[in-house]
Amino acid sequence: MLILSLTYTTEIEKADAFMEAHMTWVKRGYDEGWFVASGRKVPRTGGIILARGDRIEIEEFCESDPFVVNSIGQYEFFECAFTSTAEGFENLQA
Secondary structure, eight states: OEEEEEEEOSOHHHHHHTHHHHHHHHHHHHHTTOEEEEEEOSSSSEEEEEEOSOHHHHHHHHTTSHHHHTTSEEEEEEEOOBOOOOTTOGGGBO
């Protein structure tokens, strides 16, 4: 499992201007079967995506995120292997 942590590097208003394009990009990540869950950080300083698949492919895909292309945010990648989960989330286990 990969945890993709997006952090905004500019003001929220600029992120808002590219939100629709970013959400189209997010949908593609789900369509490709990589993304498992996604959402905003609280407070709103970026977002988090849970993903699975080939790390190199996913990192390369993240380079095409409109937020990255337009210098609105940058990703950090964390790899983990969940060994325990609450009932109903067993599909997150390694």
